[in-house]
Amino acid sequence: MKKLALLTLAAASSVIIPTAVQAAPANIVVVDNERIYAECTACKAAQSQLQGQATALQARQAALAAPLKTEAQALQTDAEALKGKAPDAALQARANAFQQKQASANQELQRLQQNIQSTQANVLRQINAKLGPAINQVMVAKGANLALDIGATLAHGAGLDVTTDVLAALNVTLPSVSVTPGAAPANVQSR
Numbered sequence: 230m231k232k233l234a235l236l237t238l239a240a241a242s243s244v245i246i247p248t249a250v251q252a253a254p255a256n257i258v259v260v261d262n263e264r265i266y267a268e269c270t271a272c273k274a275a276q277s278q279l280q281g282q283a284t285a286l287q288a289r290q291a292a293l294a295a296p297l298k299t300e301a302q303a304l305q306t307d308a309e310a311l312k313g314k315a316p317d318a319a320l321q322a323r324a325n326a327f328q329q330k331q332a333s334a335n336q337e338l339q340r341l342q343q344n345i346q347s348t349q350a351n352v353l354r355q356i357n358a359k360l361g362p363a364i365n366q367v368m369v370a371k372g373a374n375l376a377l378d379i380g381a382t383l384a385h386g387a388g389l390d391v392t393t394d395v396l397a398a399l400n401v402t403l404p405s406v407s408v409t410p411g412a413a414p415a416n417v418q419s420r
Contacts, residue, residue, distance in 0.1 A: 261379040261392040271406045275352045278408040286341050293334040351411035363398035367391050
């Protein structure tokens with residue numbers, strides 16, 4: 230009977246020991262990604278350039294809109310002067326030309342907007358490519374096995390926040406980014 234009890238105890242302890250070894254405590258750090266994107270050296274420089282592009286887009290939009298508005302008002306006035314009569318060929322030609330100018334302006338503005346969006350995506354891609362390794366580097370230095378975005382936590386101790394360390398590591402590995410549109414996707418042709 231003693232042998233059976235000892236075998237049972239030994240079997241039970243062999244099950245418990247590996248479970249206890251597997252349940253190692255998590256060493257967690259938190260990173261404020263919003264702060265990273267706002268404060269990293271490359272991020273600030275890129276944001277400044279992107280803001281300049283957005284301002285240029287707004288200026289171009291205003292430059293295209295002013296003459297179109299004037300022309301639209303003139304066409305409206307001429308159409309109202311007809312008092313319901315059919316427009317002559319000259320007025321119709323002016324209206325068609327106006328519509329073409331308006332479509333061309335819209336296409337130009339759309340291209341400029343897509344260019345800015347492509348540039349933003351390219352900047353984020355470059356930052357994210359270096360941010361992951363910077364976070365991993367800090368995790369290793371702090372002995373952490375889990376990193377969370379600060380926004381994903383309900384509460385955390387101040388000692389868990391390693392944002393300053395991640396910023397420093399990112400600024401070393403990514404002093405600047407290319408503020409240019411990303412590569413256009415290759416056309417995929419099916420056979």
